[in-house]
Amino acid sequence: MATQKLGIIMHGVTGRMGLNQHLVRSIVAIRDQGGVVLPNGDRVMPDPILVGRNAEKVAALGRQYGISRTSADLDGALKNPDDTVFFDAATTQARVDLVSRAIEAGKHVYCEKPIADTLDKALAAARLAKQRGVKNGVVQDKLFLPGLRKIAKLKEAGFFGRMFSVRGEFGYWVFEGDWGQPAQRPSWNYKLAEGGGIILDMLCHWRYVLDNLFGEVKAVSCLGATHIPSRVDENGKTYAADADDAAYATFELEGGVIAHMNSSWCVRVRRDDLVTFQVDGTHGSAVAGLSKCWTQHRVNTPRPIWNPDVPQTMNFYDQWEEVPDNFEYDNGFKIQWENFIRHVVADGPWSHDLLEGAKGVQLAELGLKSWQERRWLDVPRLTV
Structure with a gap:
């Protein structure tokens, strides 16, 4: 050959x-x-x-x-x-x-x-x-993360039944750059003049993830924030961090699915991974991180009872079954x-x-506009 x-x-x-x-x-x-x-x-x-x-x-x-x-x-x-x-x-x-x-x-x-x-x-x-x-x-x-590829396989197999919600948590604590802890990300990420901002950065990702796995995005409501207004750059100089470092967005998807994504550089992680997606449907639910994925079907869903007067005895993490790695996932x-x-x-x-890339930029722009105007916005279809 x-x-x-x-x-x-x-x-x-x-x-x-x-x-x-x-x-x-x-x-x-x-x-x-x-x-x-x-x-x-x-x-x-x-x-x-x-x-x-x-x-x-x-x-x-x-x-x-x-x-x-x-x-x-x-x-x-x-x-x-x-x-x-x-x-x-x-x-x-x-x-x-x-x-x-x-x-x-x-x-x-x-x-x-x-x-x-x-x-x-x-x-x-x-x-x-x-x-x-x-x-x-x-x-x-x-789309090529092992965790999301497992979600795609579950969907293809009909595991979820009628899917109705997606909840995503993304991010971690990016150090401010002072008290001896250098930041893990470049300073330009936190400066509007240099193209920073988590809405522009991450809503581009969420657009193609949502469109391809859960349903085409039809509308968005987004609230951004700059939680850390001052940071220290790579040269030890303090600067005004004027770009959004957190975004709380809700999306209406085709087919009636509601998705919510929290994206933040100002959150301390207590979850399975730096990004997790929980998908809920009538027949089953799944939670995926970067690599691993856990499921809970309706036939083995436990029956928790709300009682604030006694300590919780259930270990909710133990009630999920991990999807096995039946083949090797490449980078x-x-x-x-x-x-x-x-x-x-x-x-x-x-x-x-590039049109798919433009869709991501479109959603980011609408997310920023939604934040400014404090309202839901429809997502028009794009063509070239």
Whole structure:
């Protein structure tokens, strides 16, 4: 069987997400396994060029991970006809311009989300990709989490009966940066001027999770908050954290399902994982984290009785049964990279295009508007 190279311009891989999930655990891992297998048995070997403003930094990454091609010249990389795919994981505010430049250069494009900081920009990029006829995609990694894949299997098997509610809890305590505890996330996340805010960040995720697993989002009511108004940055300087660091959103989904998602960088975790989804239906319920999933069917649902005068004797966690790991789950980012590569090279199935990314930006904008106007808002259908 033949092996062909696929030239990929990788921009923004010096950041945490771009480095860990996209470079190391996806592209490097795919290269180490011998490439991506196509339906006919042929293989595609990613041939990345790492591009960034700091030439020394990307060169050091190249040496560390066995990648010979690095550059600080994005324009030069876009001119190379052998590199047919452009990937971006840099800042949200610059993403549309970068992706649009790549599309104009005839590249297929794949990028992190949010794909833009406004819906108008996101739709413009999606329209441009359609006009130029390039293949395009946006990262929708949470669909490939083992926990949510187990939820999808339960739904497919009819486990829930009629599904009617989804409750999600996401987040953890991000340290303020003082008293000897450095923050776990970059300071730009908490500055509006630099594209920060948890509503823009996380409602893009919840849109594709809800649409694909539970029902298309029809309406939203969202309340945001800035619970920690002052933080300390990477250089030890105190700054005004004016972006929203928590969001409490309710969604009406197609089919009558009601979903509620709490997203917060100001919450201390007492649950099974950093994100959990509880799905309730007439026949059964399930709770999923990143990897694990527990179920409770109606035939083994206990009968608790409310009595505030005596201590609770039931251990509610023990009343759930864990869904077994019947097969090995690969890294979700890597799986989506493999699917996109098959889409580019062999026209494999693909549904996570830039329009899907625009839907996430749309929901974030409506969430912010709902917060400002303190009311429910319908979610119009998008087309390009």
